[in-house]
Amino acid sequence: MATRSISKADHERVAAAIRTAEATTDGEIYCVVAHRSDGYFFPSAFMALLGILLAGLILAYAAEYWWLSIRLPHFVLAQCLAAICALALLWLAPALRIHLVPWQMRHRAAHDNAVRQFLARNIHLTAARTGVLIFVSLAEHYAEVIADSGINSRVEQRVWDDVVRELTTAARDDRLADGFIKAIEAVGAVLSEHFPVSPGDANELDDRLIEI
Numbered sequence: 001m002a003t004r005s006i007s008k009a010d011h012e013r014v015a016a017a018i019r020t021a022e023a024t025t026d027g028e029i030y031c032v033v034a035h036r037s038d039g040y041f042f043p044s045a046f047m048a049l050l051g052i053l054l055a056g057l058i059l060a061y062a063a064e065y066w067w068l069s070i071r072l073p074h075f076v077l078a079q080c081l082a083a084i085c086a087l088a089l090l091w092l093a094p095a096l097r098i099h100l101v102p103w104q105m106r107h108r109a110a111h112d113n114a115v116r117q118f119l120a121r122n123i124h125l126t127a128a129r130t131g132v133l134i135f136v137s138l139a140e141h142y143a144e145v146i147a148d149s150g151i152n153s154r155v156e157q158r159v160w161d162d163v164v165r166e167l168t169t170a171a172r173d174d175r176l177a178d179g180f181i182k183a184i185e186a187v188g189a190v191l192s193e194h195f196p197v198s199p200g201d202a203n204e205l206d207d208r209l210i211e212i
Contacts, residue, residue: 006033006211010177014209017181021188022203026195027130027151029187030123031180031209036098036139037113041090043105044097048086052079098139110142117212118146126204130195134163134183136171143167145187154194163187180209 018029056079063070090097098106114135118124123131129150136143145160163186170179 006177006209011209011211013177014180014184015207017184018207021184021191022207023197025130025188025191025197026128026201027132027188027191028123028126028203028205029132029134029184029191029207030121030205031134031184032114032117032121032136032212033176033180033209034110034113034117034135034137034212037106037137037142038109039094040097040101040106040109041094044090044100045087047100048090049083052082052086055082106140107142110137110140111144113137114144114146117210121205121210123205124148127202128195130191131205132187132191134167134180134187136167136176136180138171138176141168141172143171145183151191151194155190159190 014031018031021029056075060070060075062068090100114133114137117135118131118133121133123133123146125131126148129148131148132151133144133146135146143164145163147155147160163183166186167179167183170176170182
């Protein structure tokens with residue numbers, strides 16, 4: 001997934017798609033794109049230090065096998081220097097950190113961020129509990145649709161899974177704005193089916209793409 005900023009024109013296209021979708025439903029659609037969901041310094045540092053420890057053990061066994069003598073203070077000093085260099089590199093080059101973190105941890109961080117956004121943006125406080133968050137975290141290659149309780153009681157998870165699948169494909173092809181628009185249209189169609197617009201419907205959430 002691309003990590004560059006989304007253009008102003010694409011922001012406007014997404015906002016227009018939200019307004020169009022919400023014109024036919026009482027539901028609310030909110031979109032958030034995060035460039036990354038965590039700094040990953042501590043998880044990446046742990047993995048780097050674990051790698052250094054394992055490399056040290058392999059080196060020690062190899063030295064024993066080949067009858068090489070390494071003084072213990074020198075061995076410990078070498079490991080300490082390697083650890084300091086690794087930590088300094090991770091501190092100075094944040095983009096490297098995520099590559100040391102297992103994908104399960106990345107997806108957990110992205111999911112947790114999606115839940116935080118759902119709550120922080122008050123999507124769970126709509127009058128009929130019909131808010132839907134469309135969330136993408138670029139660095140983690142992660143997308144998720146979170147629907148409030150009023151919708152989840154009527155819509156199967158596979159419907160949201162299909163939306164996520166198309167959204168991630170578009171993001172992978174560097175068509176993030178197009179992916180959001182398609183996702184908004186799909187979510188809008190679901191909301192229109194189950195929660196058609198009623199007279200006096202109020203717009204409870206901002207109709208725009210939030211970039212964090």
